[in-house]
Amino acid sequence: MLPAIQTAIPGPLSQQLANRLREVECRNTTYLSADWPIFWEKAEGSNVWDADGNRFLDLTSAFGVAGLGHGFAQKALRDQSEMLLHAMGDVHPARLKVELCEKLSAATFERWTGKNGKVLLGNSGFEAVEAALKTATLATGKAEIITFENAYHGLGYGALLGAGIPWFRQPFDPQLAGITHRLPYPRKGNEGSIAHFQAALAAVDPSNIAAILVEPIQGRGGIVVPHDAFLEELRTWCDEHQVMLIFDEIYTGFHRTGCLFACERFGIVPDLICLGKALSGGFPISACVGKSEVMDAWPETHGEALHTSTFLGNPMGCAMSIASLDAHLSSQTAGLVAESTRNLDAALARLSSHPMVHEIRGAGLMKGIEFRYPDGRLAGDFVIQMVVQLLKDGLILLPDAPEGHVLALTPPFALSPEEIDFTVSRILAALPAAH
Ligand SMILES: Cc1ncc(COP(=O)(O)O)c(C=O)c1O
Numbered sequence: 001m002l003p004a005i006q007t008a009i010p011g012p013l014s015q016q017l018a019n020r021l022r023e024v025e026c027r028n029t030t031y032l033s034a035d036w037p038i039f040w041e042k043a044e045g046s047n048v049w050d051a052d053g054n055r056f057l058d059l060t061s062a063f064g065v066a067g068l069g070h071g072f073a074q075k076a077l078r079d080q081s082e083m084l085l086h087a088m089g090d091v092h093p094a095r096l097k098v099e100l101c102e103k104l105s106a107a108t109f110e111r112w113t114g115k116n117g118k119v120l121l122g123n124s125g126f127e128a129v130e131a132a133l134k135t136a137t138l139a140t141g142k143a144e145i146i147t148f149e150n151a152y153h154g155l156g157y158g159a160l161l162g163a164g165i166p167w168f169r170q171p172f173d174p175q176l177a178g179i180t181h182r183l184p185y186p187r188k189g190n191e192g193s194i195a196h197f198q199a200a201l202a203a204v205d206p207s208n209i210a211a212i213l214v215e216p217i218q219g220r221g222g223i224v225v226p227h228d229a230f231l232e233e234l235r236t237w238c239d240e241h242q243v244m245l246i247f248d249e250i251y252t253g254f255h256r257t258g259c260l261f262a263c264e265r266f267g268i269v270p271d272l273i274c275l276g277k278a279l280s281g282g283f284p285i286s287a288c289v290g291k292s293e294v295m296d297a298w299p300e301t302h303g304e305a306l307h308t309s310t311f312l313g314n315p316m317g318c319a320m321s322i323a324s325l326d327a328h329l330s331s332q333t334a335g336l337v338a339e340s341t342r343n344l345d346a347a348l349a350r351l352s353s354h355p356m357v358h359e360i361r362g363a364g365l366m367k368g369i370e371f372r373y374p375d376g377r378l379a380g381d382f383v384i385q386m387v388v389q390l391l392k393d394g395l396i397l398l399p400d401a402p403e404g405h406v407l408a409l410t411p412p413f414a415l416s417p418e419e420i421d422f423t424v425s426r427i428l429a430a431l432p433a434a435h
Helices: 012-024 074-081 095-107 109-113 125-140 166-175 191-202 230-241 315-329 331-351 380-392 417-430
Strands: 040-044 047-050 055-058 117-122 144-148 180-183 209-214 244-248 272-275 286-291 357-363 366-371 398-400 406-409
Touching: 055 417, 074 315, 095 109, 095 117, 095 286, 095 315, 109 286, 117 125, 125 209, 125 244, 125 272, 125 286, 180 191, 191 230, 209 230, 230 244, 315 331, 331 357, 331 366, 331 417, 366 380, 380 398, 380 406, 380 417
Parallel strands: 144 180, 144 209, 209 244, 244 272
Antiparallel strands: 040 047, 047 055, 117 286, 272 286, 357 366, 366 406, 398 406
16 A cells, blocks of 8 residues: 555654653654654554554565564464463473474574574574674684674674674773674675775684674665675685684565575575564564584573573564464565565666666665765765655655665565555655756
8 A cells, every 4th residue: 555644744643752752761762853753553564554643655664574564473473462471481481482493493504404403592683693692602612703894783782792883882882892803894796895805804813713793784784785705705714713604684584685594695504693573573582593513502501591581482472483484484475575576676777877876786675775976975964864755755764874875675575566666756756856
């Protein structure tokens, strides 16, 4: 369904809610201005309704969570909520935790290697990253890590070690151990950038490196597809130096880039993979899945787990994740993503000749449009204004990249050709007339 806007955006109820929130929420959390935000009331498929009753098209899948559509696993959640809301994750777990771990193993290492993987569940994405970093330290006995410029792995203290966007890290830097080697992330088609990365990697002393933590395609960093040789070079280097290769697929996982996992596009198997966001399609649950021999670096528990949390393996999160995984493992989902990708690519091509469109990039339904001014400056302020304008047109979109100059599109998979056409037409209309 195309957007249906009845009132000015944000409408009067959203404005009232913003005023109330300003009084009671940490001021660093929700961005509040006269133009932003709308407050969501309900969502279904690709559509979102706000508190004022306006209908929007969500081109973000709400941070990449609702690829299968808003409300996809609602029935699984409803059925589960009538039985069991909460169990004792690492003591007397919910039955469904077993099923979810089996399915995660089947979807990852069993498909890639024929051997089972082992799972450490968490609640949010950054916890999966921290579980993977702890695993790498236990498996190698080493302490340092390699991460990448512009990387985003979440904002917990452990995950911040990998943050490549400096302002997330800066206020807390004095509290972070100096164990990170931050390397440039080489871009697809850019031979200079792979040479630059190779030189930086060659300068690292591998003897105390436990892990390389990397997004197979950078998300928050600006939807950046790496150079074709990059992930294979990381795999080779890790094998040579007994270093764990951790793929953070919290954003790219679950068909976002066309394949079930982005690493499959490149044919590279990591030692550990971090999953979250679309795993459940809307319940806070995440997973670190590793090769079983790597995960077995954790000592067997004798009743006091070294790494756990109160809500680990929450049965509602498990039920939603199982329903979502079943959909991802069916052949229909890949076909749907392929079809929507073809439609989106064809529509986005209409933008490519505009002088402010520097590059349209990405994979599958994870696309970024990079905007620059004619003099080459990154057009972050322009993209932010455009996102506000597009919200008034009924489109929910977000800027990406540290400078905000990349318009990201990570829509639900079932976006119709009509919705895609509407989206691209509104983006075109928001651009200055080309001379
Ligand atoms: C690649 C990647 N890793 C980790 C995270 C952090 O996940 P969460 O916000 O659930 O902690 C994100 C969130 O955007 C992400 O994109």
